[in-house]
Amino acid sequence: MTPVVYKNRLTALRALLQEQDLDGLLVSCPENRRYLSGFSALDSHLHETSGFLLISPDAAFLLTDFRYREWAQAEAPLFEVQIYTKGMAKLLSELVGQMGARRLGFEGPFLMYATYQKIVQEAEAAGLQVEWRPLENFVELLRAVKDPEEISLIRKSLAITERVLAQVGATLRPGLTEREVAWRLEQALREAGAERPSFPPMVAAGPNAARPHHHPGERRLQTGEPIIIDMGAVYQGYCSDMTRTFYLGEPDARFKEVYTIVRRAQLAAETGIKAGMGTDEADGLARELIAAAGYGEAFGHSLGHGVGLAVHEHPSLSPVKERAVVLQAGMITTVEPGIYLPEWGGVRLEDMVLIHAEGARLLNQDRTFYQFD
Numbered sequence: 001m002t003p004v005v006y007k008n009r010l011t012a013l014r015a016l017l018q019e020q021d022l023d024g025l026l027v028s029c030p031e032n033r034r035y036l037s038g039f040s041a042l043d044s045h046l047h048e049t050s051g052f053l054l055i056s057p058d059a060a061f062l063l064t065d066f067r068y069r070e071w072a073q074a075e076a077p078l079f080e081v082q083i084y085t086k087g088m089a090k091l092l093s094e095l096v097g098q099m100g101a102r103r104l105g106f107e108g109p110f111l112m113y114a115t116y117q118k119i120v121q122e123a124e125a126a127g128l129q130v131e132w133r134p135l136e137n138f139v140e141l142l143r144a145v146k147d148p149e150e151i152s153l154i155r156k157s158l159a160i161t162e163r164v165l166a167q168v169g170a171t172l173r174p175g176l177t178e179r180e181v182a183w184r185l186e187q188a189l190r191e192a193g194a195e196r197p198s199f200p201p202m203v204a205a206g207p208n209a210a211r212p213h214h215h216p217g218e219r220r221l222q223t224g225e226p227i228i229i230d231m232g233a234v235y236q237g238y239c240s241d242m243t244r245t246f247y248l249g250e251p252d253a254r255f256k257e258v259y260t261i262v263r264r265a266q267l268a269a270e271t272g273i274k275a276g277m278g279t280d281e282a283d284g285l286a287r288e289l290i291a292a293a294g295y296g297e298a299f300g301h302s303l304g305h306g307v308g309l310a311v312h313e314h315p316s317l318s319p320v321k322e323r324a325v326v327l328q329a330g331m332i333t334t335v336e337p338g339i340y341l342p343e344w345g346g347v348r349l350e351d352m353v354l355i356h357a358e359g360a361r362l363l364n365q366d367r368t369f370y371q372f373d
Helices: 003-019 030-037 066-075 088-099 113-125 139-144 148-169 178-191 206-210 253-272 279-292
Strands: 024-027 052-055 060-064 080-083 103-107 131-135 202-205 226-231 233-235 242-247 304-306 313-317 332-335 338-341 345-348 351-356 359-362
Touching: 003 024, 003 030, 003 052, 003 139, 024 030, 024 088, 030 052, 030 139, 052 088, 060 066, 060 088, 066 080, 088 113, 113 131, 139 313, 148 178, 148 226, 148 233, 148 242, 148 351, 178 202, 178 226, 202 206, 202 345, 206 226, 206 338, 206 345, 226 345, 242 253, 242 345, 253 279, 253 332, 253 338, 253 345, 253 351, 253 359, 279 313, 313 332
Parallel strands: 024 103, 060 080, 103 131
Antiparallel strands: 024 052, 052 060, 202 226, 226 242, 304 313, 304 332, 332 351, 338 345, 351 359
């Protein structure tokens, strides 16, 4: 990304700060930190962070420790890098005092409560009178609409995922364990140019395929049962997400029925989604078809989710009307209907689409689906 991209993102964020009558924003979410600054370090552990951003109408600070100083200075030229030696909370208090800020937003879902307590205590000890406002989906609303460079990177990430899934899918044989297949996927992703998987690959065989988020184990693949593989890649920070369902041997009548319903639901959504539509309405495009076929209770998750710097991000294509948002041109989401039947297994098919005013553009090139009469 060029410095102009980050300058534009800061301008957009500062406009939001003005709308919300805020003097600044403390950013702790790693993806939001990277989106706004370019600083790509990860937060590897729950209790450790690579740094925070403090952004006001007139200033942009990147707060980090000595380990990341050179890295931050190289990747975030629009930010003044500040190294904390006596703790982040103390440095933050000093900067807030210099700014004269009185109303500061912070990311409620990401800032740990213990860290928040330290921040408040340091501010009070310094005699500052600060109103701390918890925010949700603040930067995420900006991230949801992708620019052309982001779209290009996501396409490349998805191309890697498709190539690897086709490669490993062709090697599926009875006797392989779920864990062995998952390792093949992860190894092949890195060899194909991915930085890492966007999440641990899911391989769910037989009855385990009834678990939408199954963790691969020692169950062996067998003839005559469904196998769900859900995987994705990270390429230059951007994620992809894709699911296909396989079957070893000649598919039986039940698999044919369930698979055909899921595929029809996916196609209905992919051809019907467009900008201006509510996320609950988009979900309904697939859900109503599955329910009409008698499997409504077996589709228990949302139709899809946004994908970008995080593999799950805004918006959620949820059936819950109270959580609905309007889809906008430039958003990238998954379309992943599924049917899950205990003691038998399940079928899920997942593509990625780019939302346009006139519809949705399919980003996947792989179209190797089962075709049943």
